[in-house]
Amino acid sequence: MSALPDDAALFERFPGVGLDHDNKGLYRGFLERELRLNRCGACGHWQHPSLPMCPRCWSTDVVATPVSGRGEIYLLTVMHQGPPTPGVDYHSGYAVGSVELVEQRGLRYTSAIRSDGIRPAIGMPVELEWIERSGAPFPVFAARP
Ligand SMILES: [Zn+2]
Structure with missing residues (x-):
């Protein structure tokens, strides 16, 4: 597995994108050629666009997960x-x-x-x-x- 870039390096790779804490997992996935959308660890609900909280159960355990x-x-x-x-x-x-x-x-x-x-x-x-x-x-x- 290749080393993942830190946040500063991620900003350098996507200078025209409005990166934030909620969508950086999506763009980090781009570098691995994986489309990763946020999924709730508590109830399994997928969401996109990326949000900091699950809209279904309100858990903040959301993780960028490959689709x-x-x-x-x-x-x-x-x-x-x-x-x-x-x-x-x-x-x-x-x-x-x-x-x-x-x-x-x-x-x-x-x-x-x-x-x-x-x-x-x-x-x-x-x-x-x-x-x-x-x-x-x-x-x-x-x-x-
Ligand atoms: Zn949920």
Whole structure:
């Protein structure tokens, strides 16, 4: 297992991200190419976005925990303009989706949807993949119709 960066090193790897105590486990997971969402140690409830407390049982025992990365597209938009981003081509349309993960109903993570020539659609199964963006791993979802 590789050494995990301390908080200062984590800020250096993700300079454009609003890192805080609640989401640093998520971004530390990026460096290990694991999508880690906060899960309650008391009742097992997953949550995202990251919060300091379980919204179901109010326990503060929440830990960034790897998810499978499997799910289906819950919401989908295709962007034709946006902020300049390395590797993003808005001209041909850049799909971004909220993916409902298999771990729990209502647990969703939003990122780019890669579809390799097919047209992504709501309800389509996806799997997690990793790309490099701005020198750090970045999670995206690949459509698997
Ligand atoms: Zn809980």
